Amino acid sequence: MKAIVTGHSRGLGKAICLELLNQGIPVLGLARTVPDSPVHPLLTDVALDLSDTPALLDWIDSQALRQYMAGAPAVVLINNAGVVEPIGPLHRQNPASIARAVQLNITAVLALSAACVQQRDGGQPLRIVHVSSGAARNPYPGWSVYCATKAALDMHAQAVAADQIQGLRICSLAPGVIDTDMQGEIRASNPDDFPNLARFKALKAQNQLQTPQDCAETLIHYVLGHRFGELAVADLRQIG
Numbered sequence: 346m347k348a349i350v351t352g353h354s355r356g357l358g359k360a361i362c363l364e365l366l367n368q369g370i371p372v373l374g375l376a377r378t379v380p381d382s383p384v385h386p387l388l389t390d391v392a393l394d395l396s397d398t399p400a401l402l403d404w405i406d407s408q409a410l411r412q413y414m415a416g417a418p419a420v421v422l423i424n425n426a427g428v429v430e431p432i433g434p435l436h437r438q439n440p441a442s443i444a445r446a447v448q449l450n451i452t453a454v455l456a457l458s459a460a461c462v463q464q465r466d467g468g469q470p471l472r473i474v475h476v477s478s479g480a481a482r483n484p485y486p487g488w489s490v491y492c493a494t495k496a497a498l499d500m501h502a503q504a505v506a507a508d509q510i511q512g513l514r515i516c517s518l519a520p521g522v523i524d525t526d527m528q529g530e531i532r533a534s535n536p537d538d539f540p541n542l543a544r545f546k547a548l549k550a551q552n553q554l555q556t557p558q559d560c561a562e563t564l565i566h567y568v569l570g571h572r573f574g575e576l577a578v579a580d581l582r583q584i585g
Contacts, residue, residue, distance in 0.1 A: 346569075347417040349373045349410075351395060351457070352426030354380075357476070357523055360557035361423055362388065364565045373413050376426070389413065395426050395453035396445045405456065411464040419470040421568060422461045424454040424498075427476065429491045429527055433538035443490055450494035455501060458515075468512050474568055475502055475517040479580070482519070487539035499578045506577035514574025520564055521582045523555045 353374035481495035
């Protein structure tokens with residue numbers, strides 16, 4: 346098996362990448378910034394700003410993805426990269442930030458998913474994971490863009506599952522609340538922009554956040570298991 350992980354340079358994506366590598370699974374990591382030299386012999390780093398749609402499409406057209414996938418007995422794509430910004434009510438959202446969030450949280454995910462299906466080596470089995478959020482299924486004031494973009498991933502996974510493509514399993518998977526840089530950004534929000542700020546600060550203060558490592562271990566166990574794909578939309582806290 347080979348894996349492709351977006352946003353693998355920090356947070357949950359980094360933990361997922363390391364868990365796969367620890368299991369001897371080669372990883373192609375796509376992130377805006379990557380180390381100058383490889384940190385593991387099974388890791389291939391690609392510096393790519395996934396919010397830059399023309400750059401992403403140029404990379405897909407370069408055949409680098411097809412070459413990486415060729416010959417692997419199976420492939421798993423983990424669409425992890427994403428942003429929570431812009432935070433705030435609609436009248437205070439920067440249009441450029443909205444566009445970037447949509448390009449990163451939705452466009453890149455859908456484009457990479459389609460490219461992986463189209464560039465499979467014959468009937469190569471493929472598993473696609475969209476890292477979703479509880480915000481996809483529950484509206485939060487101040488998070489209209491984040492909620493909408495994550496909800497789009499949930500619907501995408503359900504519609505793709507309905508296509509019944511041979512050899513493809515897909516799930517939009519909410520991992521729970523994790524102690525990452527994104528949580529730090531959330532806790533630094535203006536309470537006028539994010540009324541639920543106190544709740545998220547309390548989760549940190551009360552040690553109720555998962556570590557990225559613990560979450561990644563549970564997530565990869567599920568993704569590589571026989572039950573993956575039974576549900577097109579799932580919550581790791583309920584099935585892990």
